[in-house]
Amino acid sequence: MGSTEERAFEAVILANSFLDGRGRAAIVEFFPPSVVELYDAVILRADWQNAATLTERAFVVIEVLDADPALAARYQADVDAGRLGFGAGEDEAIDTAISEVSSRLGAQAAPGADDGLLGGDEAAPSADDGAMAEPPADMAEPSPAPDMAEPPPPPPPPFEAESAGPPPVTPLVPPAPTPPPADGGAPAPVETVQTWLNADVQGGYTSLQAGLPYVLDISFGERSATAAGAAPTAIPFEATQKSVDLSVQLVSTDFEVPPLPQLIRVGRDGRSVGHVLFPCTPLHAGPSKLSVLVDVRGNFLQRLELEFDVGTAKPVESTNFGRPAGAATTLEPRTASMQFMPATGGYELFVKGVTDQEVFVQITEDELAARIDGVRQALLKTVKDPTFALELDIPADRGAVALKDLAFAGFRLYQAIFGGPFASEELKDVGRWLRDSLADDVTTLQVVSRGFPVPWALMYLTDRFSDDALDWKNFIGMRHVVEQVPMREISTLPPVTTIESTPDLTVRVLYNDGIDAQMPSHPVAAQRTYWENRAVALGEGTKVDDLKAALAATATDKVLYMYCHAVASDQDSDDSYLVMTGDQRITLGELAVYAPIDDQLSSHPLVVINACESGDLSPNFYDGFVPYFLAKGARGVIGTECKTPGRFASEWAIAFFDRFFAGEPLGDAVLGLRRDFLEKHGNPLGLLYGVHCDTDTRVDPALAAAGGSH
Secondary structure, three states, X not given: OOOHHHHHHHHHHHHHHOOOOOOHHHHHHHOOHHHHHHHHHHHOOHHHHHOOOHHHHHHHHXXXXXXXXXHHHHHHHHHHOOOOOOOOOOOHHHHHHHHHHHHHHHHHOOOOOOOXXXXXXXXXXXXXXXXXXXXXXXXXXXXXXXXXXXOOOOOOOOOOOOOOOOOOOOOOOOOOOOOOOOOOOOOOOEEEEEEXXXXXXXXXXXXXXXXXXXXXXXXXXXOOOOOOEEEEEEEEEEOOOOEEEEEEEEEOOOEEOOOOOEEEEEEOXXXXXXXXXXXXXXXXXXXXXXXXXXXXXXXXXXXXXXXXXXOXXXXXXXXXXXXXXXXXXXXXXXXXXXXXXXXXXXEEEEEOOOOOOOEEEOOOHHHHHHHHHHHHHHHHHHHHOHHHHHOOOOOHHHHHHHHHHHHHHHHHHHHHHHOOOOOOHHHHHHHHHHHHHOOOOOOEEEEEEOOOOOOHHHOEOOOOOOHHHOOHHHEHHHHOEEEEEEOEEOOOOOOOOEEEOXXXXXXXXXXXXXXXXXXXXXXXXXXXXXXXXXXXXXXXXXXXXXXXXXXXXXXXXXXXXXXXXXXXXXXOHHHOEEEEHHHEEEEHHHHHHHOOOOOOOOOOOEEEEEEEOOOOOOHHHHHHHHHHHHHHOOOEEEEEOOOEOXXXXXXXXXXXXXXXXOOOOHHHHHHHHHHHHHHHHOOOHHHHEEEEEOOOOEEEOOOOOOXXXX
């Protein structure tokens, strides 16, 4: 395949074929072994996971072959042998991508250099030379890619005759960026290695017996056929990293297990260097749960739960929990992390470095909901105050009233969880750690939970409550940004934390224009002006159909921002709804039908729901909408805990996007805004914004500043 056009054609057809909804089975059925091997290598790459267009995916295919000459040779041999044919494109999206790839390859080619990767100098066999038919028509076809605004890299210098060796080969895609300086900047490129977590009972067993000691053997690598439990694991590696040290710990109330974690080193091939062994003894007969917790430098990665039926030969049941499909693979260190899991009559809590084992939190769902509702009522009272509703600057006397109301409700929430009448000393120790020991310089408090929808930012921490000694700094949200990670059963690989702004940063903004008719500050008009002056690829809308389009499988937006009304249902999350212009409404149930989660958002957008002046918005709203957006493939969700005054919501959004687009990590931006609005305006409403996203998420490269500030 000598021409640039032929190379582009093959790369695009292969990339499009790899998107077939049937996955690997379709590739095995229609392609020779070299393409199956290529597929296996391509789909595990982070840049494939992050690619938003067919053009970007085609360059991933090219880069994989470029990096593996042996695979490229096997692929070319199959082409030369007539085992691979491509037919004709005859599709607008494919033709557009071929044109774009061909254009970039042509611009990159150096005079006299071998076009290289996908075939060398020989022409590819035509469709009439016994070639295989083009991939089936039902294979997934993404939407046309946008024009590539990024200029190609300059060609290498001409080859000099007196130099030794062959002329340099022009890279087919821009080289990976160099690692950032130690004092900050964007994170290094990340690749995700797919492997298996294996939990074996040493020596084998027919059934476990209460009181007898056993050894649980933990390793990573190929799936073990004898394992009591095995689960797929996605481990992030930086570009130059050869191995990663994972921390593994067992927790259980049904087994006697060691109190400390162990480190295990995993290589880039997905195999661990040796095994880690944990003695464990069943404490009783019957159903008994043993949890294997895995983290990277304190940052939650995975939880494998093994359910044994001690005393019987019943097979072990295992459940693999991890981050949502759209969450981040780049796991920065976390020094403070809590895990909550549902249990009979309450929840099990584990805090690494604070508790040896899981601690029981005896609070029912109804009791927890009542305390959360108390916080919500205090919030509603505050935002309904005319001063908060209409003004940005809050007088000290009105701020003091709000502080008393919110602090009381936030302290009762803290008491109910960590200091209730049935709280153990171990649980009270966690409360004291959270209140007294967690340093102010710990920016991120990570909370990994399942079914524990606590508004953490509004929890008020103090030993004894006193009306005369209240301080905004005692709210968790003024000390830390809480990274709320929903614990979900692992399905697909997540993206990296970087939102790439090249060749452009695509942003979809959806408004409810009716808000301006209600607000003298005209916040919608202010935001339209702001977005028109931002250097982003902007799409706007005001209707329910615009929202459906933003959630279609063909959408390529990297940020989805909604400034609208939202209403929660206390009875059924399916009945919670968003309100667009003209009082057009769409419920969560309708979204699930008309924009189903099976239609994955391959661009993994950050979703920001800025719900202002809503009739009723409670944490129940996010119980439904956050899981929906994460299941759709969103990398995270930012949303308000209750209705928010329109002017403040507008000012907050402008200030947030200014900081976030400037390259500031998402968590730093949210925490900084809370403190800035309080310090400069006496306004605490930044506490209303909850973060259901990796707080290290950032835009890279950073965008130039634009007008609009608080």
